[in-house]
Amino acid sequence: MKVDFFHHNIAAQDRKALDKTLRGLFISTGGEVKVFEEKFSAYLQVPYTVGVTSATAALHLALEALGVGKGDEVITTPMSFIATANSILHAGAKPVFVDVEPDTGNMDAANIEKAITKKTKAILPVHLYGQLCDMKSISAIAKANKLKIVEDAAHALEAKRDGIGAGQLGDAAAFSFYATKNITSGEGGAVTAHSKKVYELLRKTRTHGMSRDASERYGRAFAHYDMDVYGWKYNMSNIQAALLINQMDRIETNLKKRQKLWKIYLKELQGVDGISFPAIRDGARSAMHLFTLWVAPKRRDAVLRKLQDAGIGVSAHFLPIHLMRYYRENLGFKKGMFPNAEAIGSKTVTLPFYPDLTPAQIKTVTGTLKDILASF
Ligand SMILES: Cc1ncc(COP(=O)(O)O)c(C=O)c1O
Numbered sequence: 001m002k003v004d005f006f007h008h009n010i011a012a013q014d015r016k017a018l019d020k021t022l023r024g025l026f027i028s029t030g031g032e033v034k035v036f037e038e039k040f041s042a043y044l045q046v047p048y049t050v051g052v053t054s055a056t057a058a059l060h061l062a063l064e065a066l067g068v069g070k071g072d073e074v075i076t077t078p079m080s081f082i083a084t085a086n087s088i089l090h091a092g093a094k095p096v097f098v099d100v101e102p103d104t105g106n107m108d109a110a111n112i113e114k115a116i117t118k119k120t121k122a123i124l125p126v127h128l129y130g131q132l133c134d135m136k137s138i139s140a141i142a143k144a145n146k147l148k149i150v151e152d153a154a155h156a157l158e159a160k161r162d163g164i165g166a167g168q169l170g171d172a173a174a175f176s177f178y179a180t181k182n183i184t185s186g187e188g189g190a191v192t193a194h195s196k197k198v199y200e201l202l203r204k205t206r207t208h209g210m211s212r213d214a215s216e217r218y219g220r221a222f223a224h225y226d227m228d229v230y231g232w233k234y235n236m237s238n239i240q241a242a243l244l245i246n247q248m249d250r251i252e253t254n255l256k257k258r259q260k261l262w263k264i265y266l267k268e269l270q271g272v273d274g275i276s277f278p279a280i281r282d283g284a285r286s287a288m289h290l291f292t293l294w295v296a297p298k299r300r301d302a303v304l305r306k307l308q309d310a311g312i313g314v315s316a317h318f319l320p321i322h323l324m325r326y327y328r329e330n331l332g333f334k335k336g337m338f339p340n341a342e343a344i345g346s347k348t349v350t351l352p353f354y355p356d357l358t359p360a361q362i363k364t365v366t367g368t369l370k371d372i373l374a375s376f
Contacts, residue, residue, distance in 0.1 A: 003352045003361045005313025006180040009254060013246045021242035029207070030215035032241035037190070039248050040175075044157075046167045046192040048199035051236030052206050055154040055176030058191035059087035059124070061234060062172035065193070065201045066148040068093050068121045074150075075115050076124040077107040078320040078333075079341040084126055084152050085321045087174075093121065095331070097322050099338040103279040104128065108340075109137035113145075122148040127156035127166060129317065130287030131280055136162055139169040150174065157182055158255045158287040166287075167192040172202075177240070182254065182289055183247040185240035205231035257355040258288040264359050265291055265351070268366035274299070274373045291353035292317055297346035299376055304349060306372045312365050315350040 021032055029051075037049040052058050068074060070092040076084055078097040085095040098111035105128045112123060123142055125133040135151075142149045153159070153166040154176035167173030177188030193199045207213050209231030217225065269275060276294045280286050295303050300316075307314045320341040322333035335342065351365055 001313060002311035003313060003357070003365055005315060005352050007354045007356055008179065008184050009247060009250065009355055010184070010243060011246075011250075014243050017242045017246055018239065021238050024238075026215050026218075027239050028215075028237045029213050029235040030238050032238035032245065033236050036236070036241035036245050036248075039245060040190055041192065043248060043251065044165055044167050044192060046173075046194065048193045048196070050191050050193070050199065050202040050206055051241060052189045052191060052234040053236060053240075054083075054178065054187055054234075055152070055174045055189040056083040056087055056090075057206070057232070057234035058174035058176075058189040059084065059150060059152060060090040061202055061205050061232065062150045062174060062191050062193070063087060063091040063093065063122065063124075064205060065198050066122060066150065066171055068148070071119060072121040073117060073119040074122045074124050075112055075120060077126050077128075077341070078322040078338050079105045079128060079318060079344055080126040080152065080321060081154070081318055082321050082324060083154075084124060085327070088124065094119075095321075096120070097333070097338055097341075099340045100128075100344065102340040102343065104131060104281065105278055105341075105344050106131060106133045107138070109134045109141065112138065112141050116145055116147070120145070120147060122150055124150045124152060126152040126154075127159055127287075129278060129292055130155045130159055130289035131278075131284050132156060132159045132161035132164070132166060134161075135164055135169045148172075154178075154181065155289040156287045158251060158285070160285040161281065162283050171195070172198065177244060182287065183244055183251060185243040188236060188240040188244065190236070201229065204229055206234040206236075207231060208233060254355040255288065258353065261353065261355075261357055261359075261362060262288055262291065264362050265353075265366065268363060269293070269369070272370055272373065274376075275369075288353075290317055290350050292348055292350045294344070294347040295349055295373070297343075299373075300347055300349060302376075303369070303372055307349075307351075307365075307368060310368045310372075312368055313352050316348050317350050318345060318348070320345040
């Protein structure tokens, strides 16, 4: 591979912290998780964080904790990873998709109100590629209709828009530390919340609804645990937290590096026929998680294949969820229902993008892409 699709940013200090944890007594949920949660809340300026095993788990727990269940509807976007809508199914509720803005791919707030029914309990916006949705409008709609908001902020740790950060307007927000995310523990996630009651519930439901976790039971006067709510096994481990704690100190530096690389990509691709880019709104600071561009749908798969054949790692974000076979066959979704999401799904190409990518590698990627486009 000439240019890998992704390189994580785990550094010597993270490996050292991991080593220290591995030499300690508690490698499951304990002190490191607590340190991570406090640091994460401080970074996002939200009151509460609960460390979990993935963003999928975070979304599921958040929906459950906010009272979403069987027979309820949750309004979301088809332009996301399947985890977003699957988490609604995990909660026993029904995903109701609304179409996206054609130029950003984010949920179009103007489509939400007509999708609200008596069964609607929550809105689940996804901050696609790292740009926050129009959270001010979405929040106003939620308030007016007494709906909860769970943000899918898997791409959006560093995002800001109109002075608001990820997780600040939602009742809860889900973050991912999957292998290709801006900070990573291989797999991992976090859910943030504003209400103490929701926070306390999340802390229990991430571990089977148990009243005390193992590290809280150990070393004190012996006490049995009880289970007073139904829960899952989604607790973040100290191993994951040890990897994440120091990466948090590099979030802003790494964003600055990606901002510079983003500019280089745009400069190299400026004026090239046959490509366009998702828009970034005025007043938005994108987390710049994915560098995605759009090509002619009839050329897209060939572009992906030819880039990969030339040794350049690629991906497609995303094929719309409503067109996945399971969703078509079991939930009645059909082609044509969400034309903007379908258009994006047919033209999207994601290129390598991470802090240690070099300008020379970007030139290799863009040079190859230009040659491929010129060959059609
Ligand atoms: C938008 C979005 N939401 C949710 C997820 C799920 O994250 P995780 O793999 O941590 O469950 C992803 C993962 O890539 C994602 O891109």
